[in-house]
Amino acid sequence: MxxxxxxxxxxxxxxxxxxxxxxxxxxxxxxxxxxxxxxxxxxxxxxxxxxxxxxxxxxxxxxxxxxxxxxxxxxxxxxxxxxxxxxxxxxxxxxxxxxxxxxxxxxxxxxxxxxxxxxxxxxxxxxxxxxxxxxxxxxxxxxxxxxxxxxxxxxxxxxxxxxxxxxxxxxxxxxxxxxxxxxxxxxxxxxxxVWQYILQENIELPSLYFSHKREVINRDGVLLGKCDYIALKDTEKWEERTIRCRTIGDMTCTGVAESDADTLEKIIEEVATTRFTERGGRADDKRSExxxxxxxxxxxx
Amino acid sequence: MRETKGYLDMELLRFTTAGSVDDGKSTLIGRLLYDSKAIFEDQMELLEETSNQRGEEGVNLALLTDGLRAEREQGITIDVAYRYFATPKRKFIIADTPGHIQYTRNMVTGASTANLALLLVDARHGVIEQTKRHAFIASLLQIPHIAVCINKMDLVGHSQKAFEKIKSEFEGFASKLEIKDVHFIPISALNGDNVVDRSKNMNWYEGSTLMHLLENIHIGSDQNHVDCRFPIQYVVRPQSPEFPDYRGYAGRIEGGVFKPGDQVTVLPSGFISKIKSIDTFNGEVTEAFSPMSVCITLEDNIDISRGDMLVRENNKPTVEQDIDVMICWMNEKKMIVGGKYTVRHTSQTARCIIKEVKYKMDINSLHRNEEDREIGLNDIGRITIRTTKPLFFDSYTRNRNTGSIVLVDEATNETVAAGMII
Missing domain, CATH: 3.40.50.620 (HUPs)
Structure with missing residues (x-):
């Protein structure tokens, strides 16, 4: 260069x-x-x-x-x-x-x-x-x-x-x-x-972006984290998984992803190899094309 | 881990593509994106599903870039679509535009920031009007590099003769244009020949693959590092207990190299001072060059505001009110000779009047039409404007940043034209 x-x-x-x-x-x-x-x-x-x-x-x-x-x-x-x-x-x-x-x-x-x-x-x-x-x-x-x-x-x-x-x-x-x-x-x-920049600049982020244990349900292929705002269907029940958020929005529509990435380096590796888009987990985008x-x-x- | 580090050292290359549905542009872009893993599985699934629903065979990659509902319904591209992919060496921004004559304004928009233009030629048809149009726009907008991809080589038996014929055809046409750096690559986007991997079908071709060219072409000289130009964008005055008297001039370097201690001249006042420091959030820097955004402080306390420019005493831009411009008109409302418009140039805003049209350019034949001088949507022509106050500019060929203007309609506030100063 x-x-x-x-x-x-x-x-x-x-x-x-x-x-x-x-x-x-x-x-x-x-x-x-x-x-x-x-x-x-x-x-x-x-x-x-x-x-x-x-x-x-x-x-x-x-x-x-x-x-x-x-x-x-x-x-x-x-x-x-x-x-x-x-x-x-x-x-x-x-x-x-x-x-x-x-x-x-x-x-x-x-x-x-x-x-x-x-x-x-x-x-x-x-x-x-x-x-x-x-x-x-x-x-x-x-x-x-x-x-x-x-x-x-x-x-x-x-x-x-x-x-x-x-x-x-x-x-x-x-x-x-x-x-x-x-x-x-x-x-x-x-x-x-964005992730590379966060690493380069050493920018602090909410802990949600890093791998942690959380109770979730799987609804139509989207994993949603446990909160008071989601009503369960009869067939659904909360179960604990190791997850992290790729995007953060409302708890009602932000799908979380199963992941072990607990450092910025690991997240970058994950982003580099993932085969699914970031907003793929967003229930709000799935409503129509x-x-x-x-x-x-x-x-x- | 080493890979993570590597990612932080990449360069950025912006390129533009233009073309119609059937010259294989979508297939080529799709292949670049897919091979560099920029298309994801869920996007691919959605594409397959949508293509099926529409009764199309195979996957229609145009659906990936044609994001607007109207575009998908009508199967056309109406706007510039930006796409991104990266390899370990470089990050790429593609400005993808439709190639039809009625979309000249989109091609110009996409070309304005590009380092490289990717031109597609169908090996069966050779250089057609659309190729010439795109080449002309690439030269008009002074895109530093051009890659001519001669596509569908599989349909002409991978023939070297066919390739050479198109190459010399293009060179003949390009000799009339200001094009500096052209590369010709025989490819088959469909089969992937010479896109990412070398083709086994064309051993006679010794040049690089498209991806190799995109990754390695030298772009370090695409910016002007000779003529010092620093338009003041914003004045930073904290007036805080910590920085009571700080007065910094924020902006982006638009040419040359600035260093602390350099003597600079302020335009339009002509005052001379010295650079005290070049500040960034991460501390002072010892030099700043295009396209860095910095904050400059001076030794002397002089009155400087947005629109002023720091330059060198012995290398000043042209300071003028009567300016010759090649213009591309971008609005349905025709240009009015004698009409008044707002002109935006670097961090300056002024008003201007269109004084005369010298000629209109036929972008297919390169003929200068001096009879019909009416400039409407998608027309390109040479005009003269007079501004209410002097602009500090260089010719566009010398510096794209200080040689470009846009015109704004004062009634509708729309951007109606892009201009390259001659």
Whole structure:
């Protein structure tokens, strides 16, 4: 490698930092969405890098379904105390109480879809004109065509057929009153890049990502961890397995995977050899072939 | 364990592909992804299922990239799709675009950040209009490397003669273009000949396989490391007890190499100062080059803001308001001569007026049309603009970062054009 050449991780990092700074310069009131998952933890880390030695010039927002893994919330709160950055929490329960969101019923009930309502309410309430997220193009095929700067109309909707062309590193964040942008600084990262970066930067993660023992059920091929929000069918019963999370979302729809990987090195080995996609375990993506595209059009992340 | 370490040392190569349904592009990309284990079993199962449902024979790999519902229903690609794969040596980003003339804007978009263009030629048909179009766009966008894959060699009996004929056909056409580095590879995407593994059917071919080329082609010189250009993107002023007077200029190096102690000139003010430090979260660095994102502090306290640029006194960019540009129009609303647009260039934003159209380019024949000068969607032409304030730029051929602009429609806020400064 020549001396004036960056490694792929350095180049991806530089690209993400460039975008974060562009957001701070082009928007009046941006906010960064934070879920406590590895992608948003990386985004937070990159934001600290982008504005160092200053503080991050925008707040973080967590849309809390109330169905999170307790480990996620614990980690989130500790991280904010340690870094002194600002986090706003919006609760799906508040939207349900107000009547703007309606709780799903039935055996597979999940609050995952309801997050969109609370998110859009939160953005409107705070008058945020830009929300940054840690979505990656390799995650799902509807995301493969998402822009870094993704325009949303006044209803928060995405029009995939009418996206602005995006060339070189010239980003166009202009919009009308009431419209906003979704911005994805780590669009070009893959799951492997994320793990390598976590290893390289020595970034701390919630313990859920590492192998541990947990009581689970197997529902339609997806392993779900024990919690109060899942009602069992007659034929189902909890059994203990050695598992870890590949993604972290709601306990009601985040499938966990059987794994012995208890260090970053072992996780990277596992990611390198696995034959299944990261979101393969997400019950929310399995609802239909275009499930993600439909949710995104409505304003989901 | 050693493998884990190895992964941290990879380089990044961005390449673009363009083509239609039947030249084997999807098969080739599918093969690169599958052989590098970037397609997973659950994706493959879903593909098989969907292909079956649609009554197609075999697995339709286009379904993998055509992510939008409308695309799958109509069997077309409407947008740039980004795909990723990695080998132990490099990580690859593919910008995959449809090759039809009506998608010129997508090809231009995909080409704008690419190190390499992968051109597919059907060995039975030779160089066709689509090949020429893609080659022209690769040269217009100054993609540093071109790999011409002559595909379906199995259907012409793996004949060296057929390969050589297409090669010289392409070279004849390319001599009219500004193309620096071209490689020709005879392949069969379907059978995997010369894609990842060497073909046993074409012993006459002594060059590298496609994968070997992608993994080893020298990309260290693709960035400009000569002309120092640092557009200020954001000013970092913590005003905290720890850093009460810190004033750092954040941005990405867009050309040249900067070091602490270097004398720099600030544009547009012309003030001269010295670099005090180049800061990152991980500490100070001793040099910074493109495309690093850094934060620079200066010895003197001068007024600098977003849109300004740090350069060297003896190597300044052009500072001008009248600018000649090759433009690719990207919007259904036609370009208006005399119309006003917002121009985005490095970290600068200005307004501009379209003064005149010199000619429109026929991208199939490379003919310069001076009669019909109307520029609409997917048209490419040479124009002159006048900006409200001077831009600090280099010619696009000298530096892609400081030689590119986009135009924004002031009524709709849409990005309507991409421009390469001449």
């Amino acid at each position: 020549s001396s004036y050449n960056l490694t792929h991780l350095k180049e991806l990092e530089s690209e993400a930092i460039f975008i974060l700074r562009e957001v701070a310069a082009q928007f009046e009131k941006p906010v960064m969405l934070f879920s406590g998952g590895k992608d948003s933890i990386i985004m937070f880390h990159l934001a600290r890098k982008a504005f160092h030695p200053g503080k991050i010039p925008f707040p973080l927002m967590h849309v809390d379904t109330g169905h999170n893994f307790p480990e996620t919330i614990e980690f989130r709160d500790k991280l904010m105390v340690e870094t002194g950055e600002t986090l706003i929490v919006k609760y799906v329960k508040d939207s349900i109480d107000k009547g703007t969101a309606v709780e799903e019923t039935g055996i597979n009930a999940s609050r995952n879809g309801l997050q969109t309502v609370t998110l859009l309410e939160g953005l409107e309430e705070g008058k945020y004109d830009c929300a940054m997220g840690g979505a990656r193009r390799d995650e799902e095929k509807a995301r493969a065509k998402e822009r870094f700067f993704s325009h949303r109309d006044e209803f928060g909707q995405w029009d995939p057929k009418n996206q602005r062309p995006e060339l070189w590193n010239l980003f166009n964040g202009r919009k009308k009153m009431g419209e906003h942008f979704r911005i994805f600084p780590i669009s070009n990262w893959t799951e492997m890049d 275009a499930a993600m595209e439909d949710r995104k059009k409505e304003g989901y992340f």
